[in-house]
Amino acid sequence: MGDRIEVPLGLADFVVCGSELVNGVMEVMVESVFPRACFHCGSMDVIGHGRHQRRLRDRSCGYPTVLIWQQRRFRCRDCDRTSRERHPKTLGAKRITARFRALLAEQACSEPWSDLAQREKVSWWRVADAFDEMADQYDPFIGPPPRVVSIDEAAIRPRFRYHTILSAPKLERLVELVEGRDKNSAGQALRSLPPEWQHSIETVVIDMFWPFRRAIEEVLPQARIVADKFHVIRAVDAAANKVRVRHGRRQTVVGRDGGLSRQHNPRFDPAVWRNRWLFQKRATTLTTDQRTVLEQLFAAHPEMGVAWWLKEAFAAIYQAQTRQEAEQRLNVWIHHLTQAGLTEFTNTWRSLAKWQEPILAYFDDRQTNAYAEGITNKIKVLKRRGYGHRNTNRYRAKILHITRHQPT
Numbered sequence: 047m048g049d050r051i052e053v054p055l056g057l058a059d060f061v062v063c064g065s066e067l068v069n070g071v072m073e074v075m076v077e078s079v080f081p082r083a084c085f086h087c088g089s090m091d092v093i094g095h096g097r098h099q100r101r102l103r104d105r106s107c108g109y110p111t112v113l114i115w116q117q118r119r120f121r122c123r124d125c126d127r128t129s130r131e132r133h134p135k136t137l138g139a140k141r142i143t144a145r146f147r148a149l150l151a152e153q154a155c156s157e158p159w160s161d162l163a164q165r166e167k168v169s170w171w172r173v174a175d176a177f178d179e180m181a182d183q184y185d186p187f188i189g190p191p192p193r194v195v196s197i198d199e200a201a202i203r204p205r206f207r208y209h210t211i212l213s214a215p216k217l218e219r220l221v222e223l224v225e226g227r228d229k230n231s232a233g234q235a236l237r238s239l240p241p242e243w244q245h246s247i248e249t250v251v252i253d254m255f256w257p258f259r260r261a262i263e264e265v266l267p268q269a270r271i272v273a274d275k276f277h278v279i280r281a282v283d284a285a286a287n288k289v290r291v292r293h294g295r296r297q298t299v300v301g302r303d304g305g306l307s308r309q310h311n312p313r314f315d316p317a318v319w320r321n322r323w324l325f326q327k328r329a330t331t332l333t334t335d336q337r338t339v340l341e342q343l344f345a346a347h348p349e350m351g352v353a354w355w356l357k358e359a360f361a362a363i364y365q366a367q368t369r370q371e372a373e374q375r376l377n378v379w380i381h382h383l384t385q386a387g388l389t390e391f392t393n394t395w396r397s398l399a400k401w402q403e404p405i406l407a408y409f410d411d412r413q414t415n416a417y418a419e420g421i422t423n424k425i426k427v428l429k430r431r432g433y434g435h436r437n438t439n440r441y442r443a444k445i446l447h448i449t450r451h452q453p454t
Contacts, residue, residue, distance in 0.1 A: 057135060057143075060115075071167075072109040077116050078131060084122035085129035092120035095128050102136060103168065105146045110167045113143065142172065151180035155447040158432045174440070181443040186221050187239070191246035194411070197235070197258050198418035199227045200425045202445065210235050210258075211425075213449070215251075215417035220449045223442055232261035249411045251418070253277050254401050273404035274415035275364060282360045283326065285394040289353035290325050292390075294318035317343055318350075325350070329358045352386050369409035376406070424448045 059080040066073055082092050102113040118131045135144045153162050154177040163170045192214040199208045208227035212235040213220045222235040236244070249270045252258045254277055262271055294315045321343055324336055332340070344351030359379050366372035383391050398405070425445055435441035 057145075059133060063116075067109065070109060072107055072111040073114055074104070074111060075114045075116070078118065078133065080131075080133070082118070082120055082131070084120060084125060084127070085132055086127050087122060087125045089122050089124040091123045093123065095119040095121040098130055100141075102141060102143050103146055104143045105149050106166065147176045147179070150176040155444060156428075177440070177444070181440075181447065184443075184447065186219060186446060187243065189217060191240075191243040192217050193246060194249045194251065194413050195221070195247055196251045196413075196415050196418035197232055197262075198253065198415060198422055199255075200422045202425055202429060202441070211418065211421060212236070212239075213418050213421050215413070218417070218449060220421055220446055223445055227257070229257040229261045229264075232258045233265050236261060236265040249407075249413050251413045251415045252404075253415060254281075254398075254404075259404075270407050270411060271404045272407045272411060272413050273401050275408055276414065276416070276419075278398065278401075278405055279361055279364070281394055281398060282357050282391075285388075285390040286353040286357040287326065288390040289388055290318060290322065290350055293347045293350050294322075318347070325354060328361065349388065353388060353391070356383060356386065356388070356391055364408070366409065369406055372409045373406055376402075421449065 057076075060076045060078055063075040063077055065075065081090065083090050084092050096119045098117045098119055100115045100117045102115060104111045104113050115136070119128060120131070121128050132138065137144050137147065140147075150162065150166065150168070150173050154173050159170055159173045159177070163173050166173075194214070194216055196213050196215055198211055198213075200211055201208050203209075207225075210224045210227055210231040211220060212222040212224075222238050224231045224235045224238075239247075244266060247266055247269050249272055250262050250266065251272045251274055252262070253274050259271060262269060321339060324332075324340060325343075327336070340351075340354070344354065356379070359375075359382065363372055363375045363379065366375055380395070383395055425448070428445065428448060429435075435444075
């Protein structure tokens, strides 16, 4: 037992009669002050019929908090029945307050349930019950229809079992999650949208994945398809890196390598290996000394200099102010690509040429897939922190809620 501690209850219709700390738990004695009435018929003509002590788990106040409610009992003179007083914030017969249940549900969206149950000193079932109640009432389509949506994939189960995720970046919300990564999965996610949402969508941002593109053209023929800027530039940068790797390998080596590390391996040119990260930097971020090093490297390997210029010239296309200017820069870049004759760039552009219209559509509506990639990262963190989930329905509901509730 301990001395009385002042506790800010914050519950309407209740007053604090006393509080004490018992075995690490804050016990707060409360009484109700709202008018008396019969629970069965609603009559106000009731008389006292004793009291019943009830313990309710409430949100923590420095310590795990338990409300000890001296619940009044009444006998109705109209219907001659007895009842105990009830309050909406006490959730009927449950041994938990409504606000603590809402707190558990909110925190369960962003952290493992076992960790939350241990911290709040409640059972795992209590956390699962609070989350399931909130998940059943959640509607991701509340609010104004979005103008832009993003489609991406995420592996939420092992062995590369992908799911298609549909998100609304402007609403900062994950909208739908469908198992699979093909045209049918993307089409199912798009068809699940309400009709007013489908008609309001003007732009859909995707990676350069053909099944997603086919699904958009079939379900949302009026929507503009934009290829994600990051993935387009990364494909060109990968082609330039292949040129660097090809020139970094020596063609003639006598004998075995002798188990040397890669930077000391005689099969590799030390200068090319040493400056591999410098080669991948953007021209705008290079210092004077770094430019000098690259110039010396390009003097020894001219094709590497051409590859570096091509990747920087392609990145400069995205600095255009209008689509017309970007299209002109792209045509000039294609001309230089043809003159250079580098196989790595030729093969890369053979694939990107089929996506030329979605690439240029970026300049009509400058949208990226950054938000969808962030959602994918959240799913990975959720999967690793939870050490897997056995209930697929709860797992799906938790993923849909990771953008609705941000961790505090």
